[in-house]
Amino acid sequence: MVRRSSRRRFLAACATGASVLGGCIGAGMDPPPVDVRGAMYLPARAFNTYQMWGTYEPGVTERDLRFADRLNLNAVRVWLNYEAWNRDPEGVGRALDHFLKTADDHDIRVVLGIFEGVGRPPIPKNLHDTDPWTAPSVFSPRMVVMKNRDRWDGPRQFVRWVMDRHRDDDRLLAIEVMNEPGWRNWKKRFARAMFEVTRQERGRIPLTIGATSLANAAEYYDWGIDVVQFHYNFAGSQATFRDVLQQAVDLRESTDTPVWLSEWQRVVDFAWREVPVLQRGPNYSSLAPLIRETGVGNFFWSLMLKPAYMLGQRRRGILNGVFHEDGAVWSSDDARAIKSMSGEETFEGEQRREWPDWAAEVKRRV
Secondary structure (H helix, E strand, O other), X not given: OOOOOOHHHHHHHHHOOOOOOOOOOXXXXXXXXXXXXXXXXXOOOOOOHHHHHHOXXXXXXXXXXXXXXXXXXXXXXXXXXXXXXXXXXXXXXHHHHHHHHHXXXXXXXXXXXXXXXXXXXXXXXXXXXXXXXXXXXXXXXXXXXXXXXXXXXXXXXXXXXXXXXXXXXXXXXXXXXXXOOOOOHHHHHHHHHHHHHHHHXXXXXXXXXXXXXXXXXXXXXXXXXXXXXXEEEEEOOHHHHHHHHHHHHHHHHHHOOOEEEEEEEEEOOOEOOEOOHHHOOOOHHHOHHHHHHHOOEEEEOOOEOEEOOOHHHHOOOOEEOOEXXXXXXXXXXXXXXXXXXXXXXXXXXXXXXXXXHHHHHHHHHO
């Protein structure tokens, strides 16, 4: 387990800048393989976690995790859905069992998220919408549940269900109690209460929270997380990204705590209101070499090629992912750059820089 220290020490560690990136690597030597090489995973045509688990397709999971194997990934990050579990706990249990077995068959460990903090309200219209232009991600559970303590018995039961089944499940890399509670007090209160339940039920598997940034993660560190996560999807420059990775390395070394960059995508230089066409698609090769150099554990967004998870980004034409559903890749350079984190830099496969046919309506309307 993680050695505890204060939030002040945590923030000081982020600011030190004491170590030199890649300083342990001799001239002309390749960096060692990155320990945690992962992807964020939702099936290509699942627009939210309810759709992933509520209409789970075993064949899709088996196909997609074979794609992950082609990149030598050893981890994936997924979130469950409270509404899907509430409707059919046995069905979600069977789906989760299959997912974990399939991942294990490929030597892939899973960061399993319990609650999701971002997206739109989980009302029936949003949960079931599959139109690529309108279908949103959804937070889970509902706002009225998160804001009212007298409605927390159901979520507590969900947490205990997960922990009873998986607290000592070696197929898991970590249990993520909630993704991005962020800065809203009502979300943080709910997340902290659920984290306390998880701590009471804990076993061998480390506990974590998905954080928007290292500064945001400092608060969760005080709660007792075992793994620090931070997100940096769109970096304005490689220099800025390098600085953030430096902070992660310093934090990891100063606190003896695993630190993962659990969402990243590409370098961009756009304002969100106007996204140049050439910057709307994936470009993991713009950042992957820096991650490999530092050895920071990481999860790119996302394994499958699909319109952006967040509706606001999607309507600006953002596309992310590596694999089409037929196994072709958007970019061979991206696939090689990601695979190189394992120490193997070759990748064989078809490249196709085209939007998926089923999502072409998004590209047409942007």
